[in-house]
Amino acid sequence: MSLDATDWVWNQSAARGTALVVLLAVADKAGADCTAYAGTAMLMQRTRAARSTVRGAVDALLESGELAVVEGALGPAGETVYRLPHAVGHTREGAGIRPGSDSGPGRKPAPGGPEIGPEEGRNPAPGGSEIGPQNISNKKEQEAQQQPRASRSPLIPELRPLADALAAAGVGVRWSLGLGEQRDVWRLVQQHGAEALVALAAHRAPSGAEKPARYWLRVWGDLDRAPAARPGPNVVPFRSAPAAYTDNLAAGLALLQSQKGATP
Incomplete structure (x- = not known):
């Protein structure tokens, strides 16, 4: 566990809510290089x-x-495996100071004068309010927290052939997924x-209904839990389907094959 990385998250991260807890969970497992694996x-x-919720928080942290x-x-x-880039090189306040030592934050002697503590070293602003580095930092963090963050990302190029094949097979998909x-x-x-993904989606697609991509991600997850012995690679067994599904599925698979053939 990296105490310095955890300290950075507590004191300098602009994350809020679940995103902050996710970042703390990663920092809790991080080593000295601020990297950690987290499923x-x-x-x-x-x-x-x-x-x-966790995936949305991870996506927001990646984008920030x-x-x-x-x-x-x-x-x-x-x-x-994740890395906390901004925590690299961060050292928590007071690290390496032995208990009972007179040296530390707020106990820096001024040249030729008495020691100046945290309260004595502040410059009051007109009207009696105090302005210091900590206040300025807090204001920047609040402004950053108020900025809306995107919960979805543009479709990555690797998934474009799948999206086209699903559309050709008559499977309505709303691609609103995060990067993760x-x-x-x-x-x-x-x-x-x-x-296999197109065939399974075409078999389960409600007639004329458009579903979010997260729904299909859960459906496709069944492929990982399917029995090891299947009729063949990339084959999804299913019962007889209406002719419209069969035609659409054939169109989608044909599109995939044509895109593979066109790939240099």
């Missing part, structure tokens, strides 16, 4: 929040720059193939 299940347990993904690194169980959720979909595409 969604662990963050849900520590924050006592729902999966969608207070959290970053260490590309190419994974935890022992495949967890994402889009990475989950891309992992499913890499593991099971886009054809």
Whole structure:
């Protein structure tokens, strides 16, 4: 655990609510390099929040720059490895000072004069209010907290072929996912193939109904829990479907095949 990283989160982070608790959970596991692996299940347990809430908080932290993904690194169980960039090099106040020492914050002697404590060193502003570095910092943090943060991100290029194939198959999808959720979909595409995702969605799609992408992410998660013995790679078994579904599914799969063939 990095006490310095945790101290930075408590005193300098602009995060609020669940995002702050998520950041504290990561900092609690961070080492001296301010990196730590953290899976969604662990963050849900520590924050006592729902999966969608945790993912939204992670996306907000990634967009604010207070959290970053260490590309190419994974935890022992495949967890994402995060880094707290702004906490690197931060040292908590009073670190390294022995108990009972006279040196410390607020006890700096002025040259040729008496010691000046925290209250004595402040300059009163007109009207009696005190203005100091801490007040200015707090004002900046409040302004940053009042700025709205996006809860969704533009669709990453890797998922564009899947989105086109779903549309061709007649599956209505509202793509309102954060970066973390889009990475989950891309992992499913890499593991099971886009054809399997399109086939499963076309089979389960209510007639003419448009669903949010988070709904389909939960549906596609069934592929990870499916029995190991399946008819073949990237094949999703299902019962007979209406002819319209069959035609749409064929169109979607044909689009995927054409996009693969056009890829240099």
